[in-house]
Amino acid sequence: MDDVTRGARAIVLCPDIRGQAYVIDAAERLEEACGLALAIGVVVEDARIIPVRTVRPNTLFGSGQVEQIATDCELHEVELVIVDGALSPIQQRNLEEKLKRKVIDRTGLILEIFGERAATAEGRLQVELAHLDYQQSRLVRSWTHLERQRGGFGFLGGPGETQIEADRRMIRQRMARLRKELEQVRKTRTLHRARRGRAPWPVIALVGYTNAGKSTLFNRLTGADVMAEDLLFATLDPTMRAIELPGIEKAILSDTVGFISDLPTQLVAAFRATLEEVTGADIIVHVRDMSNPAHEAQKKQVLSVLADLGVVDAEGQVSGIPIVEAWNKLDLVAIERANELHEMAKSQGDAIVLSALTGEGVDMLLQLIGEMLKLEAAVVEIELPASDGRRIAWLHAHGEVLGDVEAGEGEKGPLRRLTVRLNPKQRGQFEQL
Numbered sequence: 554m555d556d557v558t559r560g561a562r563a564i565v566l567c568p569d570i571r572g573q574a575y576v577i578d579a580a581e582r583l584e585e586a587c588g589l590a591l592a593i594g595v596v597v598e599d600a601r602i603i604p605v606r607t608v609r610p611n612t613l614f615g616s617g618q619v620e621q622i623a624t625d626c627e628l629h630e631v632e633l634v635i636v637d638g639a640l641s642p643i644q645q646r647n648l649e650e651k652l653k654r655k656v657i658d659r660t661g662l663i664l665e666i667f668g669e670r671a672a673t674a675e676g677r678l679q680v681e682l683a684h685l686d687y688q689q690s691r692l693v694r695s696w697t698h699l700e701r702q703r704g705g706f707g708f709l710g711g712p713g714e715t716q717i718e719a720d721r722r723m724i725r726q727r728m729a730r731l732r733k734e735l736e737q738v739r740k741t742r743t744l745h746r747a748r749r750g751r752a753p754w755p756v757i758a759l760v761g762y763t764n765a766g767k768s769t770l771f772n773r774l775t776g777a778d779v780m781a782e783d784l785l786f787a788t789l790d791p792t793m794r795a796i797e798l799p800g801i802e803k804a805i806l807s808d809t810v811g812f813i814s815d816l817p818t819q820l821v822a823a824f825r826a827t828l829e830e831v832t833g834a835d836i837i838v839h840v841r842d843m844s845n846p847a848h849e850a851q852k853k854q855v856l857s858v859l860a861d862l863g864v865v866d867a868e869g870q871v872s873g874i875p876i877v878e879a880w881n882k883l884d885l886v887a888i889e890r891a892n893e894l895h896e897m898a899k900s901q902g903d904a905i906v907l908s909a910l911t912g913e914g915v916d917m918l919l920q921l922i923g924e925m926l927k928l929e930a931a932v933v934e935i936e937l938p939a940s941d942g943r944r945i946a947w948l949h950a951h952g953e954v955l956g957d958v959e960a961g962e963g964e965k966g967p968l969r970r971l972t973v974r975l976n977p978k979q980r981g982q983f984e985q986l
Contacts, residue, residue: 561655563633564625565590565600570608570638576814576854581847585813586637586659588764593665598629612651613644623652635662639815642691660687660817667820675738682731683820689724692717742829754795755926755976756805758831760859761840762851763811766881770840770909771808774919798923807834812855832862835929835976836922837876843894843906844885875925878904879918884911930976935983936960939967944986948973951982 567583569575575582579602587597603618612619613636626634633655634648640658648656657665664684671680759767775794792808809831831837839855841848859865864874880898883891883906891906898904905921907914932955937944939959948954948971956972975983 559594561595561633562598562629562631563590563595563635564622564629564631565597565635565637566622567600567602567637568605568613569602570605577847577850581850582637582814586635586662589659589662589666590635593662593669595633595635598631599625609644610641611643612647613638613640614648619648619651626652626654633657645691659815663813663817663820675735675742678731678735678738679820682728682735683817685724685728685731687817689721689728692720692724754803754805755801755835756807756833757796757836757838757922758807758809758834759838759840760809760831760855761811762842762855763813765811765840765842765851766909767808767811767840770838770879770881770907770915771806773909773912773915774806798926799920800923801926804922804926807831812851812858814850814854828858828862831859831864832874834874836925837864837874838879838918838922839876840879840881840909842882843880844882875929876903877918877921877925879909880904880906881909883908883913926976927974930974930979932972932974933980935971935973936963936968937971938963938965939969940965944983945969945971947983947986948975951975951979 565583565586567579567586569579577585583600583602587600590597603614603622605614605618607615609615614622622634625631631654634652634657636648636656636658638659640648640656645656645658664680664687667676667680668684671677759771761767771792771794774796794806795803796806798804809828837859839852841852845851856865865876878898878901880894883894886894894906898906903921905914905918907918909915930953935948939945945957949957953974954971955974956970958970960968960970962968
């Protein structure tokens, strides 16, 4: 984190470009941008929507708008200007020159947050890779040391290699090393996931838009103390804990990174592995902040990312993994709205209205998840030699044994007939024994 950014007084600008289709309206985007700024300790002195009729290649905004922004910067004595959109390297440099202040765009801001929050080795590698990818396109700044030529020495550096070329070369080399390290980490993660897949316990993944309350729900269900604050991207690295469900001895609950609209392309690629945890789940719980006016747009954004992962199709229809919706933040909505939500959830069938903060409705969510996991299970009859103690013991330990009787004589001696309820995962595991 740059010291200039943390604690800096800032102005947040949300460009509303004419003719551009946005998932979320300008007012919601501005509020989200302020939330991103607060998440890294920036003091927001002023925030506004700026209509952009024509995008200026040099500055994004028109000359009159840039002058007005410069005046506002002086008025509010800000050190930082945050633009909630993508700025080209040239636009960023020109705005910094005209405003005489540091300027960062949405991508730079999200990268700052990710850099501060990543806790695991993989998270840090992913963030550094994304940062370098972002920085290498920005080595066009007018800082003088980048224009100096390095004198040639032997064959290294070559005569006339400028500092900017040397910096780019170093960044490319570092990125290549990071990609190799990440590939190794991904292989390890795949092995861990395969090992969990062989484990008898179902996996439940929490997903949702950033700040929907996933970590608060995770803590409520597991008694853990994962960072859960009213901040965007409070959780970056996947966290897993065991939980008990009605009628199910044990399940694994996984908390994932929050989704957000217009996630920087560098981070979509970098965090794909983190989100891949979702594809190994038996059930996905989509946590939604129903107190947020933009909750429908946020849902579309989450389904779009799940479609990229192959969990749902382009129409948002589930393809393989059942999804339960947890309509969170009941404590923040009015009584009339709460009653309306309860009615809507009842008619939808796969949604539960709850408050992760107070615990209201959480038991009903657990009940629904338990029922859905059991629905997938089928009752099967299995005949085994009475001497096959290992597989008989496995069925008793991992399935729900409804009957266990003698079944006459077989080629290898007495037989036992077991009537067992097994889910598809358990059936596959049993067949591999």
